[in-house]
Amino acid sequence: MNILRFRRHLIQTLFIIHCALFIQSCSAPDKLGNLDLVKWRNDRGGCKGDRLTQVANLKAVREQLKGEMANNINSILGRPDINQLDDRNQKYYVYFLEKGPHCEDRKLKSEAQSVALRISAIGLVTEVTFQRGEP
Template identity: 60%
Template sequence: MRIGFLVLITLLASSCDAVPDQFGKLDLKKWRGDRGGCNGVRATLVPDFKAEIQNLKGKRANTIGDLLGRPDINQIEDRNQKFYIYFLEKGTHCDGPGIKSDSRSVAIRMSAIGLATEITFQNGLP
């Protein structure tokens, strides 16, 4: 019985997919490694990100978080909608948490059922 349990645990662990390092043209490892866009790497990845926008729409919030990493800002809106905001360049937000920034960012709107429905680019927050 103990061997069966160990086999089951091993199968379950091996069936879990690792987070990919690439999503189409977008290098996710570089994206996730540049938290807040403070190192200037995300700015160089914007064309590749834009090429994958349609493939990101419809993905679940957890999948977006796994792919792109934890959002720089998680903004809650009315009717259980939220925005995942990722800064694309260095700005005042890099100086400390909670500091307002007008740096370029991308916002991914999540519907009440947790699906990415809209992706917009702006300066600061949407």
Template identity: 55%
Template sequence: MKFLLLPLTVILLSRCSPAPDTFGKLDLKKWRGDRGGCNGVRDAILPDFRAEVQNLKGQTANTLTELLGRPDINQIADRNQKFYIYFLEKGPQCDQPGAKSNSRSVAIRMSAIGLATEITFQNGLP
């Protein structure tokens, strides 16, 4: 019985570790701290984000949320897919949460099995 408890304890303790501060070149603390892109920090570190796009693809929804923080908008698409949208610049979403915004954003398409499959940049929502 003791042998079964040790692996379970290790698994539970490893899940309690804090979110990482960096992902390759990307400073995740700065990214997460700029909710809605309202402080201009995400826009300033956008080149670092673009450098890690290929490494973000294939990550699970839980991993992405741990790395990038809760999305500014979680949009449901067809066929059980979702988009995690993160705004890159200040806009109406800063003054009025939930307001329609055409501010530059990045959208991460999540497949039906919860993996990031596509990352696009656009104005507003995809």
């Protein structure tokens, strides 16, 4: 009788631990190296200026972003400011780093400093480039 009670308690405990780990793995990370991802995601379009202060930290982790799946990038960096389709089913996720005309009207073309992540046809980040405006 005690063995059955122990087994049931052990199974319940393992189930709770498994659920907690699953929930934790589904949440977006708060940091990547020294890059504060919460601040990054909350500065949509770079309009607050928080992204610009983190450019050096982003450059330090750019190699870690390569090889990530596009869905993971959405949970890490947030929804891109511009999602641009390219030939051969490739696309670019563009994140503005500084304030520009896009902050007033998203339809306006902006030459503000930005970072572009090139996503391959199979959904992997293959390149991370820094430029002005869109690629």
